[in-house]
Amino acid sequence: MHGYYHAIFRCTIANGATIRTCCPVEEILIEHGRAVGVRLRDDATWGNKTIYANKAVISAAHIKPTFLKLIGPKHLDAGFLQRIKNLSLKGGSLYMTHFLTKEELRYRPQFKWTNEEPHPFAVTFYCMENMEIYWKNLECVLGRQQNLDVPPEEAMWGLVSAQTYAPTMPQCTREGYHINGPLFMMVPTPEYNIDGTLAMDSGSEDTKKWDEYMRKTLSCVVENIDDDNLVQIFHDSPWEQVFRNTGMLGGSWYGTRCDRDEWWNERPLQELARYRVPDIEGLYLCHQSAAHPGGLCLMAVGYNLMHILIEDGIAEPGDWWYESPWYIPEEGKISAKPGQGKV
Ligand SMILES: Cc1cc2nc3c(=O)[nH]c(=O)nc-3n(C[C@H](O)[C@H](O)[C@H](O)COP(=O)(O)OP(=O)(O)OC[C@H]3O[C@@H](n4cnc5c(N)ncnc54)[C@H](O)[C@@H]3O)c2cc1C
Structure with a gap:
């Protein structure tokens, strides 16, 4: 992007x-x-x-x-x-976490699916054990609209891995380190959180709590996200996203x-x-x-x-322009179909 x-x-x-x-x-x-x-x-x-x-x-x-x-x-x-x-704005508010590590992340044995060694660490989605867990997450985030109170072993998320990117597009520019992320997790929209907009962002204690929660849930799948390997966690709550980018109302990926x-x-x-x-x-x-x-x-x-x-006669594109196959010209206007003129 x-x-x-x-x-x-x-x-x-x-x-x-x-x-x-x-x-x-x-x-x-x-x-x-x-x-x-x-x-x-x-x-x-x-x-x-x-x-x-x-x-x-x-x-x-x-x-x-x-x-x-x-x-x-x-x-x-x-x-x-x-x-x-x-x-x-309800729904779609994401808590984003990135993990900077010394070693590449490794799956726990039960999550490996090839015989390759070293086993690639690919995009991960967790946890998909059963619908009960799904409903539990939904009930909290979209129903009660409260901070997640499901245990980290049952939290649902996706993670983009460092290995998703070509070696020519490294996500970490520090040699010898790896950055995996975001781990994106759906959380209540801050504007609607019944405990207030700052319910996930009320200070450094909160930040530490959520960093640890994200690490714990990742460690359900990954065996080496321990203190020796982990250098830094970078977090980005929905409320922080609203302030960093005024377009991201609700910290939501689709607005x-x-x-x-x-x-x-x-x-x-x-x-x-x-x-x-x-x-x-x-x-x-x-x-x-x-x-x-x-x-x-x-x-x-x-x-x-x-x-x-x-x-509306505001843009007059060159030869490079072609109209969408689904375009329906509006009567009385200049058609966006090249050469058609006013219809
Ligand atoms: C956490 C997250 C993860 C996402 N992941 C992906 C992904 O993996 N792949 C993907 O394709 N999409 C992803 N998206 C969605 C994607 O980012 C959005 O769909 C896209 O950015 C929307 O583009 P836009 O131009 O409509 O709006 P925006 O990107 O919101 O742009 C609006 C711009 O207007 C500016 N602005 C606002 N108010 C003013 C003002 N008063 N004056 C001047 N400028 C102003 C803002 O600063 C911003 O730059 C993600 C979104 C989020 C939040």
Whole structure:
């Protein structure tokens, strides 16, 4: 992903784009029902805080702050705003842990599945013994919405191993060390945790407790995650993710609840289906939480939006462009199908 985004940045810069980092947008400027630009926060690293758009404004930020903070109630219908407030963040909040070790991790004998020696240490999913354990985890995280109280032997998680990556893409750049992770575990969404948003993050004692919990659950599968081998644990709770990356509301990998009513072709509200903001001209959405299809389909949201920008005469792509086979042109607009013109 990291390499992929470098490639995209280089491509956009080569094509004349300007990227301003550390320039949070505080407000989307709207005049007479049209988005005309953005105002940056006072501490943005760019002197001039107001930037006018000569074509359009695209919000690639999470749907909730986009509507609740950057646009605000003065430009929106109260009923529509309520539906944005009602979108649920429940589920999908991940506690991430990385383990820096001296030796490569080794499976306990019962988890080996080949006769190869040394046995590869691959992506791991645990624990899949029975449905009772699954329901126990679910009842706690999604039902009661409380910190995990299942024993580490019954906690459910996945782990990306160091050996997943090609030797040319080492995850650890310190010679002689290995980094395995993330070990990702679904935990309650901090905003809904009944013991408060800081229920997993109230201080160093908490951090130590969860580090140890993650190590214990990993040691159910791995035989050498002991003090001699382990150098450091790096943790990242959902609440920390919210602060590190303002896009990650709820510390959730897909931004909003992953249920039929907020997911895929329902995502997240029908009136936003074509990425335009109702009643505000020149304002488009491009965040995984605001548009079909959503989380993990990383380029799809941008690609779909491109069709709409073409329809509205904002983008005029070159020969490289081709439309999606599922694209249905909108009557009265410029078709995104090359050569078709206005339909
Ligand atoms: C723990 C975790 C693990 C994941 N694992 C994977 C994986 O293995 N594979 C995979 O494909 N996907 C994974 N995902 C999902 C993937 O990261 C998301 O689907 C993707 O990042 C969404 O992209 P986006 O551009 O829609 O939004 P974001 O990545 O959320 O980007 C929004 C951007 O807007 C910026 N922003 C927010 N507010 C403002 C503002 N006011 N002004 C200016 N900028 C602002 C944010 O800083 C952020 O850079 C994971 C997500 C999480 C949380």
